[in-house]
Amino acid sequence: MSEKDIKKEQENAELQDNTANTEETNGQEHAEETAVETGSETQAEAELAEMKDKYIRLMAEFENFRRRTNKERLDLLKTANEELMSDLLPVMDDMERAHQSMEATKEVDALLQGLELVFHKLKHVTQLKGLKPIEVKAGDAFDSDFHEGVTQIPAPSEDLKGKIVDVIEKGYTLNEKVIRFAKVIIGA
Missing domain, CATH: 2.30.22.10 (Head domain of nucleotide exchange factor GrpE)
Incomplete structure (x- = not known):
């Protein structure tokens, strides 16, 4: 072989080595990028799963809160008049006694006074309740x-x-x- 051929072969060998080195370096960089991308994708998926879990828990908590407040509201409506009715019971008792005494007595003045007392009591109870x-x-x-x-x-x-x-x-x-x-x- 001539010197020129040997020189060309050396240049080709160097060129192939450089190409191989470049490809190897590119392959390592690509592998590192893939590893970084895979790591960030895994982290993003973990964050997404955590957010979904928080969302589901928050929605369940809100639904429980809504049910509980609806139940409390219904219970309140059922018992809202309880206090008023308890305060009106003595007035009702007085009205029953007045009715019984109307049948037994014929004195109009006494009946009017009794009825006036019952009416005054009724007005007092309703005013206390804001009427x-x-x-x-x-x-x-x-x-x-x-x-x-x-x-x-x-x-x-x-x-x-x-x-x-x-x-x-x-x-x-x-x-x-x-x-x-x-x-x-x-x-x-």
């Missing part, structure tokens, strides 16, 4: 927030036009909320 009558009298201005106009009649005087002429039924508020509007007649 208040809506004060309305003839000549007051009509207010749709508290009054219900049942009908209109010709006003007996000019100053009653558009105002309340008569009150048919009292209205009531319970803790500042209207539970029954006062039924009134309005002057036209």
Whole structure:
């Protein structure tokens, strides 16, 4: 072989070594990248699984909370009037005694006094619970927030036009909320 051929073979050998080294280096870098990607994918999957678990637990906790509050609300509605009814029992007892005494006695004054006492007791219990009558009298201005106009009649005087002429039924508020509007007649 000539010197030129030997030199070319050496250059080819060096070139092949460099190519092999480059491929080996690239292969190692690729393996490291794959390992890093696999590690980060595994970590991401673990985080996702943890988040899903937290989400499922939170949803279950919320569902339990919702069920519990619904049950408490239903229980509260069932027993909401218990205290009121307990306070009204003495008034009912008094009414029964008044009814019995009406059959036995013929004294009207005594019956009226007894009935007045029972009525006063009933008003007292309802006021303690927050029930208040809506004060309305003839000549007051009509207010749709508290009054219900049942009908209109010709006003007996000019100053009653558009105002309340008569009150048919009292209205009531319970803790500042209207539970029954006062039924009134309005002057036209």
